[in-house]
Amino acid sequence: MTKRPDEIQGEPIETETAGDLSRRTFLKMLMGVSAVMSTLTFAPLANFFIAPPVKENKDRKKIGNTKDLPEGSTRIFFYPGDESSHRSFLTHLPAEYLEEAQEEGTGQFISDGFVAFNTVCPHLQCPIELPDDDAFICPCHGGFFSIIDGTVLGGPAPRPLPAIRLEIDKASGDIYAAELIGKIGYGRD
Amino acid sequence: MSLIYKFMDKLEEFYIWLDDRLKATILSSVRVITYPSIANVQANLGMATTIMFLVTIVTGLPLLIYYRPTPWSAAYDSIKYITEEITFGALLRGVHYHASNGMVLLSILHAIYVFFKRLYKGRFDFLWLTGVVLMVLTVLAAFTGYVLIFNDRAVEAQTIMLGITEAIHPLVKSLMAGTGLTDRALRLYAFHIAIIPTILLALLSVHLPRAIRISIPVITVIFASLFLATGIWPAELGPKFDPAGTPIFMPPEWYFLWIFTLLRTWAPVIYVGVLAPGLLVVLMMIAPWIDTGRRPKLTDRPEMAIIGISSIVYFIYLTLRGLSGVGPPAQQVMPVEVIGVLIGTVLASTAFFKLITPMLLNGAKKPKKKIQAYLPLNTATGLIAAIVLVQGVLFYAFANAFIMGNSKLVSLNIGLILMGLGMSQHVYAIAVKPPTEVKN
Numbered sequence: 001m002t003k004r005p006d007e008i009q010g011e012p013i014e015t016e017t018a019g020d021l022s023r024r025t026f027l028k029m030l031m032g033v034s035a036v037m038s039t040l041t042f043a044p045l046a047n048f049f050i051a052p053p054v055k056e057n058k059d060r061k062k063i064g065n066t067k068d069l070p071e072g073s074t075r076i077f078f079y080p081g082d083e084s085s086h087r088s089f090l091t092h093l094p095a096e097y098l099e100e101a102q103e104e105g106t107g108q109f110i111s112d113g114f115v116a117f118n119t120v121c122p123h124l125q126c127p128i129e130l131p132d133d134d135a136f137i138c139p140c141h142g143g144f145f146s147i148i149d150g151t152v153l154g155g156p157a158p159r160p161l162p163a164i165r166l167e168i169d170k171a172s173g174d175i176y177a178a179e180l181i182g183k184i185g186y187g188r189d
Numbered sequence: 190m191s192l193i194y195k196f197m198d199k200l201e202e203f204y205i206w207l208d209d210r211l212k213a214t215i216l217s218s219v220r221v222i223t224y225p226s227i228a229n230v231q232a233n234l235g236m237a238t239t240i241m242f243l244v245t246i247v248t249g250l251p252l253l254i255y256y257r258p259t260p261w262s263a264a265y266d267s268i269k270y271i272t273e274e275i276t277f278g279a280l281l282r283g284v285h286y287h288a289s290n291g292m293v294l295l296s297i298l299h300a301i302y303v304f305f306k307r308l309y310k311g312r313f314d315f316l317w318l319t320g321v322v323l324m325v326l327t328v329l330a331a332f333t334g335y336v337l338i339f340n341d342r343a344v345e346a347q348t349i350m351l352g353i354t355e356a357i358h359p360l361v362k363s364l365m366a367g368t369g370l371t372d373r374a375l376r377l378y379a380f381h382i383a384i385i386p387t388i389l390l391a392l393l394s395v396h397l398p399r400a401i402r403i404s405i406p407v408i409t410v411i412f413a414s415l416f417l418a419t420g421i422w423p424a425e426l427g428p429k430f431d432p433a434g435t436p437i438f439m440p441p442e443w444y445f446l447w448i449f450t451l452l453r454t455w456a457p458v459i460y461v462g463v464l465a466p467g468l469l470v471v472l473m474m475i476a477p478w479i480d481t482g483r484r485p486k487l488t489d490r491p492e493m494a495i496i497g498i499s500s501i502v503y504f505i506y507l508t509l510r511g512l513s514g515v516g517p518p519a520q521q522v523m524p525v526e527v528i529g530v531l532i533g534t535v536l537a538s539t540a541f542f543k544l545i546t547p548m549l550l551n552g553a554k555k556p557k558k559k560i561q562a563y564l565p566l567n568t569a570t571g572l573i574a575a576i577v578l579v580q581g582v583l584f585y586a587f588a589n590a591f592i593m594g595n596s597k598l599v600s601l602n603i604g605l606i607l608m609g610l611g612m613s614q615h616v617y618a619i620a621v622k623p624p625t626e627v628k629n
Contacts, residue, residue, distance in 0.1 A: 023566060023567075023570055024566070026570065027566070027569065027570050027573060027617065027620075030570070030573045030574055030577050030613070031573065031613060031614070031617055033577050033580075034573070034576065034577050034580055034609065034610050034613045035610060037577075037580050037581070037584050037606060037610075038409075038580075038606050038607050038609075038610040040584075041584070041587055041602070041603045041606055041607075042603075044277070044591050044599070045277050045280070045281070047276040047277055048251055048275060048276060048277045048278060048281055049251065049254065050276065051255070051275065052274050052275070052276075
């Protein structure tokens with residue numbers, strides 16, 4: 001090590017005047033700004049981890065035929081895509097439920113006695129059980145949903161099941177899923 | 190302001206606490222030394238290679254999220270998806286690619302430096318041996334990486350690899366080939382992401398010295414150059430491999446061009462594809478034991494100088510020769526030419542080191558001047574302020590490029606901003622501390 005003159009002479013000498021000190025501090029601050037700017041440039045790279053959203057197919061999809069579904073029966077289909085969260089039930093409602101819906105004015109999703117709901121629980125995304133009597137039951141935490149309009153009858157779910165608007169071809173009896181009404185999955189909105 | 194000072198105090202307290210606790214871990218056996226003043230690039234090549242390796246890990250791990258190794262056709266599609274759909278996917282691929290290339294290049298330069306400085310003698314012969322193995326593994330890691338793209342060039346390289354491994358032994362071939370293209374994809378993938386890196390890390394632990402010297406400006410400039418390179422030359426995607434098609438032949442990556450030239454002599458593959466590279470590796474491994482010179486000066490060990498210089502010149506010749514006459518169809522490289530240049534190179538370097546250099550060295554020796562870099566504080570402050578100002582402008586450009594979604598410009602700007610940081614670190618290092626005298 002080469003020694004600075006002040007070190008050689010033995011006694012430590014105060015070489016840094018007030019102006020010098022502030023200059024050093026200024027220099028360090030400049031270095032800090034430089035380092036912070038450089039580090040910040042890496043932050044947006046975290047966007048790499050977010051996959052772009054999958055384009056959802058909004059086309060109508062054939063999901064069954066009226067002949068295959070006698071009154072009171074339910075079948076599983078997937079809409080709008082094939083993801084596990086797109087699991088849905090198509091139910092042919094018995095006559096007494098249709099009357100009940102007419103009386104209470106809750107038949108907005110029924111077309112020709114058929115009704116369809118996405119059956120992923122809005123509470124924590126559990127798959128809901130096949131209808132038992134007049135309700136869908138979520139096996140995980142005990143949510144109850146109306147089989148007629150999907151509203152919450154009991155349990156922890158914050159909002160009703162998303163419904164699927166149906167279109168039925170009168171001539172052939174083909175049933176089409178045409179539109180998803182509501183939001184799939186967790187959350188209040 | 191006082192809040193900031195309080196925060197800094199707390200930070201320092203935390204640092205002291207952490208430092209104390211870490212002394213009880215394995216890290217305490219590693220000593221990290223930062224250079225006090227001037228950046229010494231040639232002595233930092235090993236450190237730079239290690240940094241490149243770490244960069245390939247850091248950029249490679251996120252790529253695992255989107256890459257699909259099987260079936261083989263999904264591999265190409267997933268890389269296309271990363272490059273075209275994912276934000277900064279092309280950037281990350283580019284940095285990964287350039288870091289892998291940089292790792293190969295720097296490991297070669299590191300070996301050349303150690304060879305000519307005669308740093309492999311004594312206890313360091315073991316480090317040299319592990320270093321040679323590390324270099325071979327580095328090339329293999331880079332190779333298994335670029336064949337995972339499953340474009341025309343990748344599958345061509347795979348088939349040539351199969352040919353060469355078959356020349357070694359059919360069992361070696363079946364180890365790499367598996368039962369088909371998809372199985373091969375998974376094997377190469379396993380080698381690339383797990384098997385080779387694990388061996389590399391294990392060997393690295395017996396290659397790195399206990400006292401690790403790092404130069405912060407050099408590291409920063411390395412980072413910067415990776416981003417700059419990505420901004421200028423993005424990683425290739427190329428056309429997807431089509432089993433029914435006849436792809437246009439493309440030369441391999443630069444570190445295989447020399448073998449490519451040798452293969453085009455049409456000599457049996459076992460000689461030019463297996464024994465020639467093997468000879469190079471063996472020659473490198475025994476170098477510490479055939480080197481009997483007492484001092485690192487080349488004039489004191491002309492035999493090693495001849496071997497070293499002629500190897501490098503011949504390597505460069507074979508590499509450049511690999512780029513000409515590629516075709517299609519690829520033209521033959523005459524064996525006479527390859528052997529002739531080898532003999533010529535050895536003769537020329539022998540003549541140089543045995544005859545010419547001793548004559549030239551009869552004159553008086555010039556004393557070496559030591560570079561002493563030192564900047565007055567005022568000048569340094571001005572320089573750094575200017576750099577930070579430019580960085581500010583670049584940062585604005587960077588933010589703009591990010592908002593516009595221009596990945597190339599983002600990469601270039603990151604590179605330039607980091608380059609500025611490296612420069613200011615260097616200026617800071619030579620300004621704040623007076624130059625230290627290096628004792629030899």
